[in-house]
Amino acid sequence: MNTSSVRRRPATGTVALWLDLKDAAAERARPERLAAMGAAGRIAGARLGPEAGVAAARRVCDALRPLHDRTGGRRGTVVLGLPSPASSPHPSPPSGPRPAPDAAGLVRGAASLADRVDRPNRAVALPANDAGVAAMEVLLGRGLPVHLATCFSARRYEQAAAAYLAALTRAHAEGRDPAALASTVAFGLRPLDVRIDALLDRAGGEEAKALRGTAALLAARLAQRAGARLFDPRTSPAWKALAAAGARPLRLVWTELGDLAPADGAPAGYTAGLGAADATLAVPAEAFDAATDLRPGPARADEEADARAEHFEACLRWFGIRPDEVVRELEGEPAEADAGPAAVTGPSRPPRDRTLVAGGAS
Incomplete structure (x- = not known):
């Protein structure tokens, strides 16, 4: 990477950790330990799997309620997982097209689950697809915070941000507290690199090899930049009014x-690239102790991220890889009618300058 395009600022703040309590882990979680971890500032919140029962969800919510109250809702949120298929938007390995629940069904399921748990610090997970974003706006309009899980592109984050801003604007106009709607978007990393790297390996050659391990961090930095732009009161009058409220x-x-518990023993370095000040990382219970040692790294301002992303995508398409289709698959969206699944077909002729492919996205 051309380091002149990346400005680094001294780190401040903390790396916030969300504890993943998937499935049976929520049933085994000890409330007193969770409460102590929250009181000590070790965790920012928790995510539960779709198999967690209502009683377990209430126990976790109650354990983190003091943290939620003490921080004015900034920490201590517990994300409730919806039952399948909404809770698993990216099967691995791919299992072919799957029908996604419509927005109305998601709204009904999420509202029902939130009502049954009935705790002020709960939020409901929605799939990061078109139906999930549509349901997100409706649920926010009903006063229910949400967690979109899991997206793999800045484009999807921007779509969610637009729905979020619209809902908060209406809430503020109606005299409701927009702070009570604070929501989150999970951005996945490893699955995107795994899928893109596999396609690059099928393409073969040094040029393809040079692009491996690039997709996830680049997509994540584009999402960071989008968030910084959309939620900057200096450049967005709409957000300035909402932030003031x-x-x-x-x-x-x-x-x-x-990279906290890598399956192949080869850390990808995501925490080093994204564990900057005020970052939030979701980590499984088995990796939590290792993650508590993380310290904020220097903040980044990659001024050429957009150009690098455009070049990287052009390189992938030269190899016959359609990154938009890979993302749609991961996010559980059906393939577009006029496009087949992402596949490596190989170029018909070499590019004019092979060095553009061999390292231009590094």
């Missing part, structure tokens, strides 16, 4: 990190 930006939560 107590609204909070739609926060990114980095998840599916892989």
Whole structure:
């Protein structure tokens, strides 16, 4: 990478950790330990899997309620997982097209689950697809914070941010507190690199090899830049008014990190690249102790991220890889009618300058 395009600022703040309590882990979680971890500032919140029962969800919510109250809702949120298929937007390995629940069904399911748990610090997870974003705006309009999980592109984050801003604007106009709607978007990392890297490996050659391990961090930095732009009161009059009323930006939560407990023993370095000041990382229970040692790294301002992303996507398409289709698959969206699944077909002729492919996206 051309380091002249990246400005680094001294780190401040903390790396916030969300504890992933998937499935049976929520049933086994000890409320007194969770409460102590919250009191000590070790965790920012928790995510539950779709199999967690209502009683377990209430126990976790109650354990983190003091943290939620003490921080004015900035920490201590517990994300409730919806039952399948909404809770698993990216099967691995791919299992072919799957029908996604419509927005109305998601709204009914999420509202029902939130009502049954009935705790002020709960939020409901929605899939990061078109139906999930549509349901997100409706649920926010009903006063229910949400967690969009899991997106893999800045474009999806921007779509969610637009829905979030619209809902908060209406809430503020109606005299409701926008701070009570503080919501989050999970941004997945490792699955995107795994899928893109596999396609690059099929393409073969040094040029393809040079692009491996690039997709996830580049996509994540584009999402960071989008958030900084959309939720900057200096450049957005709409957000300035909302922020003055107590609204909070739609926060990114980095998840599916892989390098805290890598399956292949090869850390991808996501925490080093994204564990900057005020970052939020979702980590599984088995990796939590290691993650508590993380310290904020220097903040980044990659002024050429947009150009690098455009070049990287052009390189992928030269190899016959359609990154938009890979993202749609991961996010559980059906393939577009006029486009087949992402595949490596290989170029028919070499590019004019092979060095553009061999390292231009590094």
